[in-house]
Amino acid sequence: MDIRFVTAGGGDVLAVMASEGGQLSASAQSVDAAGGGRLSKAMGAARFTGGAGSVLDLLAPEGVDYARVLVIGVGKAETADGMAVERWAGHAIRRVLTSGAEKLVLQPDALPGVSKAEAGAHAALGARLASYRFDAYRTKLKPDQTPSLKSVEIVMEAPAPARARADKDAALAEGVFFARDLVNEPSNVLYPASFAERLRDLETLGVEVDIIEPATMEKLGMGALLGVAQGSANPARLVAMSWNGARTKGTRPLALVGKGVTFDTGGISIKPAAGMEEMKGDMGGAAAVAGAMKAIALRKAKANVVGVVALVENMPGANAQRPGDIVTTMSGQTIEVLNTDAEGRLILADAVWYAQDKFNPTAVIDLATLTGAVIVALGHEHAGLYCNDDDLAHAITIAANAEGEAVWRMPLGAGYDKMIDSPTADMKNISGKPAAGSIVGAQFIKRFIKDGVHWAHIDIAGTAWKPGPYEDPLSPSWATGYGVRLLNRLVANKFEE
Numbered sequence: 001m002d003i004r005f006v007t008a009g010g011g012d013v014l015a016v017m018a019s020e021g022g023q024l025s026a027s028a029q030s031v032d033a034a035g036g037g038r039l040s041k042a043m044g045a046a047r048f049t050g051g052a053g054s055v056l057d058l059l060a061p062e063g064v065d066y067a068r069v070l071v072i073g074v075g076k077a078e079t080a081d082g083m084a085v086e087r088w089a090g091h092a093i094r095r096v097l098t099s100g101a102e103k104l105v106l107q108p109d110a111l112p113g114v115s116k117a118e119a120g121a122h123a124a125l126g127a128r129l130a131s132y133r134f135d136a137y138r139t140k141l142k143p144d145q146t147p148s149l150k151s152v153e154i155v156m157e158a159p160a161p162a163r164a165r166a167d168k169d170a171a172l173a174e175g176v177f178f179a180r181d182l183v184n185e186p187s188n189v190l191y192p193a194s195f196a197e198r199l200r201d202l203e204t205l206g207v208e209v210d211i212i213e214p215a216t217m218e219k220l221g222m223g224a225l226l227g228v229a230q231g232s233a234n235p236a237r238l239v240a241m242s243w244n245g246a247r248t249k250g251t252r253p254l255a256l257v258g259k260g261v262t263f264d265t266g267g268i269s270i271k272p273a274a275g276m277e278e279m280k281g282d283m284g285g286a287a288a289v290a291g292a293m294k295a296i297a298l299r300k301a302k303a304n305v306v307g308v309v310a311l312v313e314n315m316p317g318a319n320a321q322r323p324g325d326i327v328t329t330m331s332g333q334t335i336e337v338l339n340t341d342a343e344g345r346l347i348l349a350d351a352v353w354y355a356q357d358k359f360n361p362t363a364v365i366d367l368a369t370l371t372g373a374v375i376v377a378l379g380h381e382h383a384g385l386y387c388n389d390d391d392l393a394h395a396i397t398i399a400a401n402a403e404g405e406a407v408w409r410m411p412l413g414a415g416y417d418k419m420i421d422s423p424t425a426d427m428k429n430i431s432g433k434p435a436a437g438s439i440v441g442a443q444f445i446k447r448f449i450k451d452g453v454h455w456a457h458i459d460i461a462g463t464a465w466k467p468g469p470y471e472d473p474l475s476p477s478w479a480t481g482y483g484v485r486l487l488n489r490l491v492a493n494k495f496e497e
């Protein structure tokens with residue numbers, strides 16, 4: 001979709017802003033005046049309060065050259081932030097995308113905490129994110145299910161600063177869409193080898209892409225990763241994506257590591273049938289890392305960032321690993337696999353070790369749809385954050401809040417670590433107790449983080465996709481692309497020169 005900034009707009013539909021208390025924004029007031037007060041009149045008649053996401057839909061109002069005017073609320077003006085403007089634009093897109101209208105004009109205004117230029121840029125990003133579709137397999141879309149909207153104009157008196165920001169944000173949206181596409185794809189299409197091939201495409205953006213196959217994993221001693229993969233007819237891949245944007249030679253990189261289980265049946269510890277189809281999204285961590293690498297490369301970030309994703313399919317079968325098997329990791333540590341469904345931590349054990357061994361990063365951040373337990377703890381509102389460094393945890397939280405991808409910090413501790421001691425191997429992959437499941441998962445990964453390396457684990461099991469039909473205007477498909485914005489912002493805030 002074509003999004004541009006203009007000083008004066010024209011089209012089929014106009015969207016203006018209002019805030020809580022039924023307060024029209026400055027430019028909305030001019031529209032109201034031009035229409036002889038019709039907007040205010042309609043607001044009164046419809047109990048429109050300007051609450052966040054509330055929409056007043058006016059058809060062909062007199063005195064205004066639009067077939068439709070949408071007054072959309074941003075909530076309380078004092079607390080409305082950039083994300084509120086994004087959702088404002090998102091609601092406009094949701095209303096008109098398949099409505100038959102081809103051209104939408106957005107009229108954002110400054111808010112107490114958002115400058116006009118920021119409002120313009122956020123409106124553009126919100127419009128972009130809300131226009132996402134995953135229609136690749138829908139061959140019978142009816143006309144009224146097909147997007148009609150072709151272009152969006154954003155009206156600003158001085159568009160230049162907003163335009164500059166929006167260009168970077170367009171790179172970010174590309175990264176988010178890449179992640180969403182990967183998570184939405186079914187597992188017969190997206191398996192480790194085909195996933196790796198899609199990552200290969202990042203080479204055209206200047207990303208170095210190294211695809212490691214099982215024979216090399218064998219040589220490197222990645223017994224935990226290979227143990228998970230051995231039950232599947234689709235062999236594993238480990239992909240390292242390097243973006244070297246730092247000007248200073250030899251800057252140690254930030255390493256992003258992603259869990260990429262392209263389908264998780266649970267293996268021999270098989271999952272129940274109901275809802276198992278959701279496990280096509282068990283590569284959401286890898287998708288977030290891939291999307292972040294794409295955004296970082298597209299906007300030519302002045303930072304060194306390496307993305308490492310472990311790609312496997314967790315299947316039962318004649319060759320599958322059994323509960324009780326003991327595997328030796330690349331780190332040399334051994335693991336007793338008591339439950340083959342706790343596979344994410346097994347592949348991450350080798351992936352985070354590889355990332356540290358090969359790239360000597362200053363910090364490692366892993367993202368994974370690791371545990372159902374994090375959903376019990378935090379639902380679908382926050383991802384779980386586990387971190388061995390307060391500064392990094394703080395920086396991640398700031399980035400997360402700024403981008404509307406909330407995290408909640410959870411504890412780590414020696415008592416939780418003890419829960420995975422094994423009498424037979426160095427550790428076991430589950431505690432066996434129905435307690436602190438998401439923390440235990442984090443403690444397991446921590447055993448593969450070298451001394452002195454700052455590390456964060458983000459459990460995105462509750463946020464990588466949406467449960468049922470709940471409405472986020474910025475994330476219209478099942479997959480959310482969660483993590484791309486957070487990581488991109490973190491790199492911009494903390495890792496760029």
Ligand code: BES
Pocket residue numbers: 264266282339341342343344369370371372373430437461462
């Ligand atoms: N991929 C799942 C976790 C998951 C569950 C993600 C629901 C998204 C939604 C993971 O591999 C898993 O199966 N974890 C087990 C761990 C248990 C065996 C210790 C779980 O959460 O039940």
Ligand code: MN
Pocket residue numbers: 264266340341342343344
């Ligand atoms: Mn599992």
Ligand code: ZN
Pocket residue numbers: 261264282341343344369370
């Ligand atoms: Zn899994």
